[in-house]
Amino acid sequence: MTSRERRLVFEGRVWVLGDDVNTDELAPFQTIGKSWEDARVTLLPSRPELPGLVEAGDLLVAGKNFGCGSSREMAVTNLQKLGFAGVVAESFARIFFRNCVANAFPALACPGVRGSVEEGSRLTMDLGAGSLSNAQGRLPLEPAPYSEHLLEILRAGGLMALLKEPGNGPVGGPT
Amino acid sequence: MAGSPQTMAGKVLARTSGRDDLSPGDFITARIDVAMLHEAFAICAIQMKAAGIEKVWDPDKVIVILDHFFPAPSERHAQGHQAVRSLVEQLGITHFLGHEGICHQVLTERGLVRPGELVVGTDSHSTTYGALGAAGAGIGTTDMTYVLATGELWMQVPATIRFELIGEPGPGVTAKDIVLHIAGTYGVDVGQYRAIEFGGPVAARLGQSSRLTMANMGTELGAKFAMFEADAVTSAYLAERGVTAGGFGPDPGCEYEAVYEVDVSPLTPQIALPHSPGNVRSVAELEGTKVDQAFLGSCTNARADDLAIAAEVLRGRRVSPDTRLIVTPASRQVALDAARSGAIETLLEAGASITAPGCGACPGGHNGVLAGGEVCISSTNRNFRGRMGSPDAEVYLASPASVAAAAIEGRITDPRKYWKGRIQ
Numbered sequence: 001m002t003s004r005e006r007r008l009v010f011e012g013r014v015w016v017l018g019d020d021v022n023t024d025e026l027a028p029f030q031t032i033g034k035s036w037e038d039a040r041v042t043l044l045p046s047r048p049e050l051p052g053l054v055e056a057g058d059l060l061v062a063g064k065n066f067g068c069g070s071s072r073e074m075a076v077t078n079l080q081k082l083g084f085a086g087v088v089a090e091s092f093a094r095i096f097f098r099n100c101v102a103n104a105f106p107a108l109a110c111p112g113v114r115g116s117v118e119e120g121s122r123l124t125m126d127l128g129a130g131s132l133s134n135a136q137g138r139l140p141l142e143p144a145p146y147s148e149h150l151l152e153i154l155r156a157g158g159l160m161a162l163l164k165e166p167g168n169g170p171v172g173g174p175t
Numbered sequence: 176m177a178g179s180p181q182t183m184a185g186k187v188l189a190r191t192s193g194r195d196d197l198s199p200g201d202f203i204t205a206r207i208d209v210a211m212l213h214e215a216f217a218i219c220a221i222q223m224k225a226a227g228i229e230k231v232w233d234p235d236k237v238i239v240i241l242d243h244f245f246p247a248p249s250e251r252h253a254q255g256h257q258a259v260r261s262l263v264e265q266l267g268i269t270h271f272l273g274h275e276g277i278c279h280q281v282l283t284e285r286g287l288v289r290p291g292e293l294v295v296g297t298d299s300h301s302t303t304y305g306a307l308g309a310a311g312a313g314i315g316t317t318d319m320t321y322v323l324a325t326g327e328l329w330m331q332v333p334a335t336i337r338f339e340l341i342g343e344p345g346p347g348v349t350a351k352d353i354v355l356h357i358a359g360t361y362g363v364d365v366g367q368y369r370a371i372e373f374g375g376p377v378a379a380r381l382g383q384s385s386r387l388t389m390a391n392m393g394t395e396l397g398a399k400f401a402m403f404e405a406d407a408v409t410s411a412y413l414a415e416r417g418v419t420a421g422g423f424g425p426d427p428g429c430e431y432e433a434v435y436e437v438d439v440s441p442l443t444p445q446i447a448l449p450h451s452p453g454n455v456r457s458v459a460e461l462e463g464t465k466v467d468q469a470f471l472g473s474c475t476n477a478r479a480d481d482l483a484i485a486a487e488v489l490r491g492r493r494v495s496p497d498t499r500l501i502v503t504p505a506s507r508q509v510a511l512d513a514a515r516s517g518a519i520e521t522l523l524e525a526g527a528s529i530t531a532p533g534c535g536a537c538p539g540g541h542n543g544v545l546a547g548g549e550v551c552i553s554s555t556n557r558n559f560r561g562r563m564g565s566p567d568a569e570v571y572l573a574s575p576a577s578v579a580a581a582a583i584e585g586r587i588t589d590p591r592k593y594w595k596g597r598i599q
Binding site for chain 2: 024029065093094150158160164
Protein backbone atom coordinates (compact mmCIF):
# COMPACT_ATOMS: atom_id res chain seq x y z
CA MET A 1 0.00 0.00 0.00
CA THR A 2 1.52 3.32 -0.94
CA SER A 3 1.16 6.19 1.45
CA ARG A 4 -1.31 7.78 -0.95
CA GLU A 5 -3.76 4.95 -0.25
CA ARG A 6 -3.58 5.26 3.52
CA ARG A 7 -6.99 4.56 4.90
CA LEU A 8 -9.21 7.30 6.29
CA VAL A 9 -11.77 5.11 8.08
CA PHE A 10 -11.29 4.21 11.74
CA GLU A 11 -13.42 1.94 13.92
CA GLY A 12 -12.93 1.41 17.63
CA ARG A 13 -14.15 1.38 21.21
CA VAL A 14 -15.01 4.82 22.55
CA TRP A 15 -13.78 6.71 25.63
CA VAL A 16 -15.63 9.92 26.46
CA LEU A 17 -14.13 13.10 27.98
CA GLY A 18 -15.67 16.48 28.82
CA ASP A 19 -15.22 20.09 27.65
CA ASP A 20 -12.01 22.14 27.63
CA VAL A 21 -9.58 19.22 28.06
CA ASN A 22 -6.30 21.17 27.97
CA THR A 23 -2.70 20.50 27.03
CA ASP A 24 -1.58 20.43 30.68
CA GLU A 25 -3.76 17.32 31.05
CA LEU A 26 -2.65 15.80 27.74
CA ALA A 27 1.04 16.61 28.20
CA PRO A 28 2.00 18.01 31.62
CA PHE A 29 4.94 20.41 31.21
CA GLN A 30 7.01 18.70 33.87
CA THR A 31 6.93 15.38 32.05
CA ILE A 32 8.26 16.80 28.79
CA GLY A 33 11.55 15.11 28.02
CA LYS A 34 10.95 12.37 30.60
CA SER A 35 10.51 8.70 29.75
CA TRP A 36 7.18 7.57 28.32
CA GLU A 37 6.57 5.31 31.33
CA ASP A 38 7.01 8.29 33.69
CA ALA A 39 4.86 10.58 31.54
CA ARG A 40 2.10 8.04 30.85
CA VAL A 41 0.85 7.81 34.42
CA THR A 42 0.49 11.58 34.75
CA LEU A 43 -1.80 12.02 31.73
CA LEU A 44 -5.48 12.96 32.05
CA PRO A 45 -5.56 13.62 35.82
CA SER A 46 -9.35 14.01 35.62
CA ARG A 47 -9.53 10.35 34.44
CA PRO A 48 -6.35 8.90 35.98
CA GLU A 49 -7.39 5.30 35.29
CA LEU A 50 -7.76 5.89 31.57
CA PRO A 51 -4.10 5.69 30.44
CA GLY A 52 -3.97 2.17 31.88
CA LEU A 53 -7.16 1.01 30.14
CA VAL A 54 -6.80 2.33 26.58
CA GLU A 55 -6.08 -0.32 23.96
CA ALA A 56 -4.63 0.21 20.51
CA GLY A 57 -7.32 1.33 18.09
CA ASP A 58 -9.64 2.91 20.67
CA LEU A 59 -11.27 6.24 19.80
CA LEU A 60 -11.68 9.32 21.93
CA VAL A 61 -14.84 11.43 22.00
CA ALA A 62 -14.70 14.79 23.77
CA GLY A 63 -16.57 18.02 24.36
CA LYS A 64 -15.82 21.49 23.10
CA ASN A 65 -12.45 23.24 22.88
CA PHE A 66 -10.53 19.96 23.07
CA GLY A 67 -6.76 20.47 23.33
CA CYS A 68 -6.88 24.10 24.43
CA GLY A 69 -3.70 25.68 25.73
CA SER A 70 -0.11 25.21 24.71
CA SER A 71 1.36 24.56 21.27
CA ARG A 72 3.21 21.51 22.64
CA GLU A 73 2.81 18.71 20.15
CA MET A 74 3.13 15.99 22.80
CA ALA A 75 -0.54 16.65 23.52
CA VAL A 76 -1.22 14.86 20.22
CA THR A 77 1.62 12.35 20.16
CA ASN A 78 0.82 11.22 23.73
CA LEU A 79 -2.70 10.26 22.58
CA GLN A 80 -1.15 8.37 19.67
CA LYS A 81 1.26 6.61 22.05
CA LEU A 82 -1.59 5.62 24.38
CA GLY A 83 -3.07 3.79 21.40
CA PHE A 84 -5.88 6.10 20.32
CA ALA A 85 -6.62 5.80 16.61
CA GLY A 86 -8.44 9.13 16.45
CA VAL A 87 -10.48 11.75 18.25
CA VAL A 88 -13.91 13.26 17.63
CA ALA A 89 -14.79 16.40 19.59
CA GLU A 90 -17.54 18.98 19.65
CA SER A 91 -14.77 21.42 18.68
CA PHE A 92 -10.98 21.64 18.82
CA ALA A 93 -8.57 24.33 19.92
CA ARG A 94 -6.86 25.46 16.75
CA ILE A 95 -3.21 24.66 17.49
CA PHE A 96 -4.15 21.17 18.71
CA PHE A 97 -6.10 20.56 15.49
CA ARG A 98 -3.13 21.71 13.40
CA ASN A 99 -0.86 19.39 15.35
CA CYS A 100 -3.27 16.49 14.67
CA VAL A 101 -3.06 17.18 10.93
CA ALA A 102 0.72 17.55 11.06
CA ASN A 103 1.02 14.16 12.77
CA ALA A 104 -1.67 12.46 10.67
CA PHE A 105 -3.79 11.86 13.78
CA PRO A 106 -7.45 11.71 12.68
CA ALA A 107 -9.39 14.49 14.38
CA LEU A 108 -12.96 15.27 13.46
CA ALA A 109 -14.92 18.23 14.80
CA CYS A 110 -18.57 17.28 15.17
CA PRO A 111 -21.15 19.32 17.10
CA GLY A 112 -23.49 17.06 19.04
CA VAL A 113 -21.17 14.06 19.17
CA ARG A 114 -20.75 13.99 22.91
CA GLY A 115 -24.44 13.47 23.58
CA SER A 116 -24.75 10.87 20.83
CA VAL A 117 -22.04 8.40 21.81
CA GLU A 118 -21.69 6.32 24.96
CA GLU A 119 -18.44 5.32 26.53
CA GLY A 120 -17.64 1.70 25.75
CA SER A 121 -19.67 1.64 22.53
CA ARG A 122 -18.09 1.26 19.13
CA LEU A 123 -17.84 4.08 16.62
CA THR A 124 -16.65 4.44 13.05
CA MET A 125 -15.16 7.72 11.87
CA ASP A 126 -14.75 8.24 8.15
CA LEU A 127 -12.70 11.31 7.36
CA GLY A 128 -13.08 10.96 3.61
CA ALA A 129 -16.87 10.79 3.75
CA GLY A 130 -17.04 13.12 6.74
CA SER A 131 -19.33 10.80 8.67
CA LEU A 132 -19.74 9.00 11.97
CA SER A 133 -21.56 5.71 12.38
CA ASN A 134 -22.23 2.92 14.85
CA ALA A 135 -23.62 -0.61 14.51
CA GLN A 136 -27.08 0.83 13.82
CA GLY A 137 -25.85 3.00 10.96
CA ARG A 138 -24.81 6.55 10.21
CA LEU A 139 -25.33 9.01 13.06
CA PRO A 140 -27.52 12.03 12.24
CA LEU A 141 -24.62 14.43 12.85
CA GLU A 142 -22.73 16.77 10.60
CA PRO A 143 -18.99 16.67 11.18
CA ALA A 144 -16.98 19.64 9.89
CA PRO A 145 -15.90 18.72 6.38
CA TYR A 146 -12.25 17.84 5.81
CA SER A 147 -10.83 19.70 2.86
CA GLU A 148 -8.94 17.77 0.19
CA HIS A 149 -6.03 19.91 1.28
CA LEU A 150 -5.89 18.35 4.73
CA LEU A 151 -6.76 14.86 3.49
CA GLU A 152 -3.66 15.05 1.30
CA ILE A 153 -1.50 15.63 4.38
CA LEU A 154 -3.24 12.78 6.25
CA ARG A 155 -2.88 10.35 3.33
CA ALA A 156 0.80 11.17 3.09
CA GLY A 157 1.19 10.26 6.78
CA GLY A 158 1.73 13.79 8.08
CA LEU A 159 3.54 16.96 7.18
CA MET A 160 7.06 15.56 7.57
CA ALA A 161 6.29 12.66 5.26
CA LEU A 162 5.00 15.15 2.72
CA LEU A 163 8.17 17.20 3.08
CA LYS A 164 10.33 14.11 2.51
CA GLU A 165 8.39 12.70 -0.45
CA PRO A 166 10.26 13.47 -3.64
CA GLY A 167 8.25 15.52 -6.09
CA ASN A 168 6.05 17.03 -3.42
CA GLY A 169 6.04 20.76 -3.47
CA PRO A 170 4.74 22.70 -0.53
CA VAL A 171 1.09 22.01 0.15
CA GLY A 172 -0.93 24.78 -1.29
CA GLY A 173 -3.48 26.31 -3.52
CA PRO A 174 -7.21 26.55 -3.30
CA THR A 175 -9.20 23.37 -2.87
CA MET B 176 -9.42 43.28 -9.67
CA ALA B 177 -9.46 44.40 -6.09
CA GLY B 178 -11.18 42.05 -3.65
CA SER B 179 -13.85 42.93 -1.13
CA PRO B 180 -12.96 44.97 2.00
CA GLN B 181 -10.96 42.84 4.42
CA THR B 182 -10.45 42.70 8.17
CA MET B 183 -6.88 42.99 9.48
CA ALA B 184 -6.46 39.21 9.39
CA GLY B 185 -7.89 39.08 5.86
CA LYS B 186 -5.47 41.75 4.66
CA VAL B 187 -2.44 39.96 6.10
CA LEU B 188 -3.46 36.62 4.61
CA ALA B 189 -4.32 38.18 1.24
CA ARG B 190 -0.87 39.71 1.01
CA THR B 191 0.99 36.60 2.19
CA SER B 192 -0.95 34.23 -0.06
CA GLY B 193 -0.95 36.52 -3.08
CA ARG B 194 -4.74 36.33 -3.36
CA ASP B 195 -7.14 39.24 -3.10
CA ASP B 196 -10.40 37.32 -3.17
CA LEU B 197 -10.24 35.57 0.20
CA SER B 198 -13.27 34.55 2.23
CA PRO B 199 -13.38 32.94 5.67
CA GLY B 200 -13.00 29.18 5.35
CA ASP B 201 -10.66 29.30 2.32
CA PHE B 202 -7.51 27.21 2.52
CA ILE B 203 -4.40 29.06 1.48
CA THR B 204 -0.66 28.71 1.55
CA ALA B 205 0.79 31.73 3.30
CA ARG B 206 4.37 32.99 3.14
CA ILE B 207 5.69 33.63 6.62
CA ASP B 208 7.30 36.98 7.51
CA VAL B 209 8.80 36.00 10.88
CA ALA B 210 9.29 32.56 12.43
CA MET B 211 9.99 32.61 16.17
CA LEU B 212 11.28 29.58 18.06
CA HIS B 213 12.19 29.10 21.70
CA GLU B 214 13.69 25.92 23.15
CA ALA B 215 11.51 23.95 20.68
CA PHE B 216 14.06 24.96 18.03
CA ALA B 217 16.05 21.84 18.96
CA ILE B 218 13.10 19.58 18.06
CA CYS B 219 12.50 21.39 14.76
CA ALA B 220 16.16 21.46 13.77
CA ILE B 221 16.59 17.74 14.46
CA GLN B 222 13.39 16.97 12.53
CA MET B 223 14.63 19.08 9.64
CA LYS B 224 18.01 17.41 9.48
CA ALA B 225 16.31 14.01 9.64
CA ALA B 226 14.35 15.04 6.53
CA GLY B 227 17.64 15.80 4.79
CA ILE B 228 17.22 19.58 4.86
CA GLU B 229 20.38 21.38 5.92
CA LYS B 230 19.37 25.03 5.88
CA VAL B 231 16.40 27.20 6.75
CA TRP B 232 14.49 28.90 3.94
CA ASP B 233 15.61 32.39 4.94
CA PRO B 234 17.94 32.86 7.92
CA ASP B 235 16.96 36.52 8.09
CA LYS B 236 13.36 35.62 8.98
CA VAL B 237 14.06 33.11 11.73
CA ILE B 238 14.51 34.15 15.36
CA VAL B 239 15.62 31.79 18.12
CA ILE B 240 15.68 32.52 21.84
CA LEU B 241 15.95 30.54 25.09
CA ASP B 242 13.24 31.52 27.57
CA HIS B 243 11.32 28.63 29.11
CA PHE B 244 14.19 27.17 31.10
CA PHE B 245 16.87 29.80 31.55
CA PRO B 246 19.04 29.53 33.62
CA ALA B 247 18.95 25.76 33.19
CA PRO B 248 17.32 24.20 36.28
CA SER B 249 18.74 20.73 35.60
CA GLU B 250 21.44 18.94 33.67
CA ARG B 251 18.80 17.72 31.20
CA HIS B 252 17.73 21.30 30.45
CA ALA B 253 21.35 22.40 30.16
CA GLN B 254 21.83 19.69 27.54
CA GLY B 255 18.77 21.00 25.71
CA HIS B 256 20.28 24.49 25.61
CA GLN B 257 23.58 23.02 24.47
CA ALA B 258 21.75 21.35 21.59
CA VAL B 259 19.99 24.60 20.65
CA ARG B 260 23.26 26.56 20.58
CA SER B 261 24.99 23.92 18.49
CA LEU B 262 22.08 23.62 16.01
CA VAL B 263 21.87 27.43 15.75
CA GLU B 264 25.51 27.35 14.64
CA GLN B 265 25.03 24.42 12.25
CA LEU B 266 21.96 25.89 10.53
CA GLY B 267 23.41 29.38 10.26
CA ILE B 268 20.73 31.12 12.33
CA THR B 269 21.81 34.75 12.50
CA HIS B 270 19.08 36.02 14.84
CA PHE B 271 19.86 34.03 17.98
CA LEU B 272 18.80 36.25 20.87
CA GLY B 273 20.40 34.14 23.59
CA HIS B 274 18.51 34.34 26.89
CA GLU B 275 17.34 37.95 26.90
CA GLY B 276 13.89 37.17 28.27
CA ILE B 277 10.51 35.83 27.22
CA CYS B 278 10.31 35.49 23.42
CA HIS B 279 7.24 37.69 22.87
CA GLN B 280 8.58 40.46 25.10
CA VAL B 281 12.04 40.50 23.51
CA LEU B 282 10.74 40.46 19.93
CA THR B 283 8.40 43.36 20.60
CA GLU B 284 10.74 45.49 22.72
CA ARG B 285 13.42 45.18 20.02
CA GLY B 286 11.08 46.15 17.20
CA LEU B 287 11.50 42.80 15.42
CA VAL B 288 7.78 42.52 14.58
CA ARG B 289 5.99 45.11 12.48
CA PRO B 290 2.37 45.98 11.70
CA GLY B 291 0.74 43.80 9.06
CA GLU B 292 3.30 41.00 9.27
CA LEU B 293 2.47 37.32 9.52
CA VAL B 294 4.36 35.88 12.48
CA VAL B 295 4.31 32.26 13.63
CA GLY B 296 5.90 31.01 16.83
CA THR B 297 6.37 27.70 18.59
CA ASP B 298 4.47 29.17 21.49
CA SER B 299 0.74 29.46 21.90
CA HIS B 300 0.96 33.05 23.14
CA SER B 301 2.27 34.24 19.77
CA THR B 302 -1.02 36.15 19.45
CA THR B 303 0.86 38.78 21.52
CA TYR B 304 2.28 40.31 18.30
CA GLY B 305 -1.24 41.47 17.50
CA ALA B 306 -0.58 44.32 19.94
CA LEU B 307 1.57 45.81 17.16
CA GLY B 308 -0.99 45.16 14.43
CA ALA B 309 0.74 41.96 13.32
CA ALA B 310 -1.00 38.62 12.76
CA GLY B 311 0.74 36.33 15.26
CA ALA B 312 -0.22 32.68 15.70
CA GLY B 313 1.15 29.79 17.72
CA ILE B 314 1.96 26.57 15.88
CA GLY B 315 3.42 23.18 16.81
CA THR B 316 6.91 21.95 16.09
CA THR B 317 6.10 19.90 12.98
CA ASP B 318 4.29 22.86 11.40
CA MET B 319 7.32 24.98 12.31
CA THR B 320 9.74 22.49 10.79
CA TYR B 321 7.74 22.77 7.59
CA VAL B 322 7.99 26.57 7.81
CA LEU B 323 11.76 26.45 8.40
CA ALA B 324 12.15 24.26 5.32
CA THR B 325 9.80 26.07 2.95
CA GLY B 326 8.86 29.46 4.41
CA GLU B 327 5.22 28.51 3.87
CA LEU B 328 2.33 27.10 5.85
CA TRP B 329 -1.23 26.04 5.11
CA MET B 330 -3.82 28.17 6.80
CA GLN B 331 -7.56 28.43 6.78
CA VAL B 332 -8.78 32.01 6.51
CA PRO B 333 -10.53 32.82 9.81
CA ALA B 334 -13.66 34.84 10.25
CA THR B 335 -13.02 37.93 12.39
CA ILE B 336 -14.89 38.98 15.51
CA ARG B 337 -14.44 42.44 16.96
CA PHE B 338 -14.56 43.67 20.54
CA GLU B 339 -15.46 47.37 20.67
CA LEU B 340 -14.20 48.65 24.00
CA ILE B 341 -16.16 51.66 25.19
CA GLY B 342 -16.58 53.61 28.42
CA GLU B 343 -14.14 54.84 31.03
CA PRO B 344 -12.23 52.27 33.12
CA GLY B 345 -12.40 53.06 36.81
CA PRO B 346 -9.41 53.44 39.15
CA GLY B 347 -7.51 50.22 39.77
CA VAL B 348 -8.90 48.54 36.64
CA THR B 349 -6.27 47.39 34.14
CA ALA B 350 -6.07 45.77 30.72
CA LYS B 351 -5.84 42.39 32.44
CA ASP B 352 -9.16 43.00 34.20
CA ILE B 353 -10.79 43.92 30.88
CA VAL B 354 -9.56 40.83 29.07
CA LEU B 355 -10.45 38.52 31.99
CA HIS B 356 -13.92 40.06 31.93
CA ILE B 357 -14.16 39.24 28.21
CA ALA B 358 -13.06 35.62 28.85
CA GLY B 359 -15.60 35.29 31.65
CA THR B 360 -18.45 36.84 29.68
CA TYR B 361 -17.93 35.47 26.17
CA GLY B 362 -16.12 32.22 26.99
CA VAL B 363 -12.68 30.75 26.34
CA ASP B 364 -13.72 29.54 22.89
CA VAL B 365 -15.31 32.77 21.62
CA GLY B 366 -12.32 33.23 19.31
CA GLN B 367 -11.98 29.59 18.28
CA TYR B 368 -10.87 29.28 14.62
CA ARG B 369 -11.32 33.06 14.46
CA ALA B 370 -9.30 36.25 14.43
CA ILE B 371 -10.07 38.89 17.05
CA GLU B 372 -9.81 42.65 16.60
CA PHE B 373 -9.81 44.82 19.72
CA GLY B 374 -11.09 48.28 18.82
CA GLY B 375 -13.08 51.25 20.03
CA PRO B 376 -12.10 54.34 22.03
CA VAL B 377 -10.63 52.40 24.98
CA ALA B 378 -8.40 50.31 22.69
CA ALA B 379 -7.25 53.48 20.94
CA ARG B 380 -6.01 55.06 24.16
CA LEU B 381 -4.32 51.97 25.57
CA GLY B 382 -0.52 52.06 25.71
CA GLN B 383 1.57 49.36 24.10
CA SER B 384 2.03 47.36 27.30
CA SER B 385 -1.73 47.10 27.93
CA ARG B 386 -2.27 46.07 24.31
CA LEU B 387 0.38 43.36 24.71
CA THR B 388 -1.47 42.01 27.76
CA MET B 389 -4.79 41.79 25.91
CA ALA B 390 -3.41 40.39 22.64
CA ASN B 391 -1.49 37.82 24.67
CA MET B 392 -4.71 36.65 26.34
CA GLY B 393 -6.30 36.31 22.90
CA THR B 394 -4.94 32.77 23.03
CA GLU B 395 -7.08 32.11 26.10
CA LEU B 396 -10.08 33.21 24.02
CA GLY B 397 -9.17 30.53 21.49
CA ALA B 398 -8.11 33.00 18.79
CA LYS B 399 -5.80 32.42 15.86
CA PHE B 400 -4.83 36.13 15.86
CA ALA B 401 -5.73 38.89 18.36
CA MET B 402 -5.00 42.27 16.83
CA PHE B 403 -5.06 45.96 17.65
CA GLU B 404 -4.96 48.55 14.92
CA ALA B 405 -1.45 49.90 14.42
CA ASP B 406 -1.82 53.62 15.10
CA ALA B 407 0.19 56.57 16.41
CA VAL B 408 0.84 54.69 19.70
CA THR B 409 2.32 51.79 17.71
CA SER B 410 4.37 54.07 15.45
CA ALA B 411 5.80 55.91 18.45
CA TYR B 412 6.66 52.62 20.20
CA LEU B 413 8.44 51.33 17.09
CA ALA B 414 10.16 54.66 16.41
CA GLU B 415 11.77 54.43 19.86
CA ARG B 416 13.20 51.14 18.60
CA GLY B 417 14.51 52.61 15.38
CA VAL B 418 11.70 51.17 13.24
CA THR B 419 9.65 53.32 10.89
CA ALA B 420 6.17 51.89 10.42
CA GLY B 421 2.90 53.34 9.24
CA GLY B 422 -0.58 52.46 10.40
CA PHE B 423 -2.38 49.22 9.70
CA GLY B 424 -6.05 48.54 10.22
CA PRO B 425 -9.11 46.91 8.71
CA ASP B 426 -10.59 48.10 5.41
CA PRO B 427 -13.66 50.32 5.91
CA GLY B 428 -16.80 48.26 5.39
CA CYS B 429 -15.16 44.88 6.05
CA GLU B 430 -17.30 42.06 7.36
CA TYR B 431 -17.20 40.79 10.92
CA GLU B 432 -18.79 37.57 12.02
CA ALA B 433 -19.81 39.35 15.22
CA VAL B 434 -19.16 42.67 16.94
CA TYR B 435 -19.34 42.74 20.73
CA GLU B 436 -19.58 46.07 22.52
CA VAL B 437 -17.85 45.91 25.89
CA ASP B 438 -18.55 48.79 28.28
CA VAL B 439 -15.62 48.86 30.70
CA SER B 440 -17.05 51.61 32.95
CA PRO B 441 -18.75 49.33 35.49
CA LEU B 442 -15.79 46.93 35.69
CA THR B 443 -14.13 46.10 38.98
CA PRO B 444 -10.82 44.21 39.33
CA GLN B 445 -11.37 40.70 37.94
CA ILE B 446 -9.94 37.29 38.84
CA ALA B 447 -10.07 33.87 37.14
CA LEU B 448 -10.64 30.98 39.53
CA PRO B 449 -9.16 27.50 39.08
CA HIS B 450 -8.98 25.82 36.59
CA SER B 451 -9.94 27.99 33.62
CA PRO B 452 -9.16 31.54 32.49
CA GLY B 453 -12.87 31.81 31.76
CA ASN B 454 -13.94 31.09 35.34
CA VAL B 455 -14.03 34.80 36.17
CA ARG B 456 -15.46 36.76 39.12
CA SER B 457 -14.87 40.09 40.74
CA VAL B 458 -11.80 40.05 43.04
CA ALA B 459 -14.04 41.34 45.85
CA GLU B 460 -15.99 38.06 45.78
CA LEU B 461 -12.82 36.14 46.64
CA GLU B 462 -11.82 38.50 49.49
CA GLY B 463 -9.98 36.56 52.20
CA THR B 464 -8.91 33.51 50.15
CA LYS B 465 -5.52 32.50 51.55
CA VAL B 466 -2.60 32.38 49.10
CA ASP B 467 0.67 30.49 49.56
CA GLN B 468 2.34 32.25 46.65
CA ALA B 469 1.92 35.46 44.68
CA PHE B 470 3.59 35.37 41.28
CA LEU B 471 4.32 38.41 39.13
CA GLY B 472 5.66 37.16 35.83
CA SER B 473 5.03 35.98 32.24
CA CYS B 474 4.56 37.45 28.77
CA THR B 475 1.12 38.64 29.94
CA ASN B 476 2.02 40.95 32.81
CA ALA B 477 5.68 41.32 33.80
CA ARG B 478 6.74 44.45 31.96
CA ALA B 479 8.29 47.52 33.56
CA ASP B 480 4.91 49.18 34.11
CA ASP B 481 3.55 46.01 35.76
CA LEU B 482 6.52 45.94 38.15
CA ALA B 483 6.03 49.67 38.77
CA ILE B 484 2.39 49.09 39.79
CA ALA B 485 3.44 46.27 42.14
CA ALA B 486 6.10 48.55 43.62
CA GLU B 487 3.53 51.31 44.17
CA VAL B 488 1.29 48.85 46.00
CA LEU B 489 4.15 47.52 48.13
CA ARG B 490 6.04 50.77 48.84
CA GLY B 491 6.58 51.02 52.58
CA ARG B 492 4.76 47.72 53.15
CA ARG B 493 5.87 44.13 53.65
CA VAL B 494 4.97 40.85 52.00
CA SER B 495 2.97 38.85 54.55
CA PRO B 496 4.97 36.15 56.38
CA ASP B 497 2.10 33.81 55.43
CA THR B 498 2.96 33.99 51.75
CA ARG B 499 5.78 34.64 49.28
CA LEU B 500 6.05 37.03 46.34
CA ILE B 501 8.07 35.87 43.35
CA VAL B 502 8.83 38.43 40.65
CA THR B 503 10.16 37.26 37.28
CA PRO B 504 10.73 40.22 34.93
CA ALA B 505 9.69 39.51 31.34
CA SER B 506 13.12 40.39 29.97
CA ARG B 507 16.57 41.61 30.89
CA GLN B 508 15.58 45.03 29.51
CA VAL B 509 12.51 45.06 31.79
CA ALA B 510 14.69 44.11 34.77
CA LEU B 511 17.13 46.91 33.88
CA ASP B 512 14.34 49.48 33.48
CA ALA B 513 12.79 48.38 36.78
CA ALA B 514 16.19 48.53 38.51
CA ARG B 515 16.76 52.08 37.22
CA SER B 516 13.27 53.25 38.21
CA GLY B 517 13.71 51.91 41.74
CA ALA B 518 10.85 49.40 41.41
CA ILE B 519 13.18 46.43 41.97
CA GLU B 520 14.58 48.05 45.12
CA THR B 521 11.07 48.69 46.48
CA LEU B 522 10.00 45.12 45.74
CA LEU B 523 13.13 43.68 47.40
CA GLU B 524 12.63 45.92 50.45
CA ALA B 525 9.09 44.60 50.71
CA GLY B 526 10.37 41.04 50.77
CA ALA B 527 9.92 39.89 47.16
CA SER B 528 12.16 37.29 45.55
CA ILE B 529 13.39 38.54 42.16
CA THR B 530 14.37 35.81 39.69
CA ALA B 531 16.20 35.86 36.37
CA PRO B 532 14.01 36.99 33.44
CA GLY B 533 12.14 34.30 31.49
CA CYS B 534 8.98 32.19 31.62
CA GLY B 535 9.85 30.86 35.07
CA ALA B 536 6.97 29.51 37.13
CA CYS B 537 4.20 30.35 34.63
CA PRO B 538 4.29 27.00 32.80
CA GLY B 539 5.47 25.17 35.93
CA GLY B 540 9.06 24.90 34.76
CA HIS B 541 11.08 26.32 37.65
CA ASN B 542 11.49 29.34 39.95
CA GLY B 543 8.23 28.93 41.86
CA VAL B 544 6.61 25.58 41.05
CA LEU B 545 3.63 24.76 43.30
CA ALA B 546 3.13 21.79 45.64
CA GLY B 547 -0.14 19.93 46.00
CA GLY B 548 -2.67 21.86 48.09
CA GLU B 549 -0.97 25.22 47.49
CA VAL B 550 -2.80 28.28 46.22
CA CYS B 551 -1.18 30.89 43.97
CA ILE B 552 -2.41 34.25 42.72
CA SER B 553 -0.63 34.92 39.47
CA SER B 554 -0.35 37.68 36.86
CA THR B 555 -0.01 35.00 34.16
CA ASN B 556 -2.36 33.81 31.43
CA ARG B 557 -3.43 30.27 32.16
CA ASN B 558 -4.58 28.42 35.27
CA PHE B 559 -5.26 24.92 34.01
CA ARG B 560 -4.97 22.08 36.48
CA GLY B 561 -1.26 21.35 36.85
CA ARG B 562 -0.15 24.42 34.89
CA MET B 563 2.23 25.72 37.58
CA GLY B 564 3.19 22.39 39.14
CA SER B 565 1.09 19.90 41.08
CA PRO B 566 -2.32 19.01 39.61
CA ASP B 567 -3.57 19.52 43.17
CA ALA B 568 -2.43 23.16 43.29
CA GLU B 569 -4.83 26.02 42.55
CA VAL B 570 -4.01 29.09 40.46
CA TYR B 571 -5.98 32.35 40.40
CA LEU B 572 -5.27 34.78 37.54
CA ALA B 573 -5.36 38.53 38.17
CA SER B 574 -3.67 41.86 37.48
CA PRO B 575 -0.25 42.83 38.90
CA ALA B 576 -2.03 45.17 41.35
CA SER B 577 -4.18 42.30 42.65
CA VAL B 578 -1.13 40.04 42.94
CA ALA B 579 0.82 42.65 44.93
CA ALA B 580 -2.18 43.41 47.19
CA ALA B 581 -2.61 39.70 47.95
CA ALA B 582 1.10 39.47 48.79
CA ILE B 583 0.68 42.13 51.50
CA GLU B 584 -2.23 40.37 53.19
CA GLY B 585 -1.42 36.74 52.37
CA ARG B 586 -5.00 36.67 51.13
CA ILE B 587 -6.86 37.73 48.01
CA THR B 588 -8.11 41.27 48.46
CA ASP B 589 -9.47 44.16 46.41
CA PRO B 590 -6.33 45.94 45.12
CA ARG B 591 -8.08 49.33 45.10
CA LYS B 592 -7.35 49.52 48.83
CA TYR B 593 -3.71 50.01 47.86
CA TRP B 594 -3.76 51.26 44.29
CA LYS B 595 -6.15 53.55 42.50
CA GLY B 596 -4.08 54.09 39.38
CA ARG B 597 -5.61 54.55 35.95
CA ILE B 598 -5.17 52.28 32.98
CA GLN B 599 -2.26 53.30 30.76
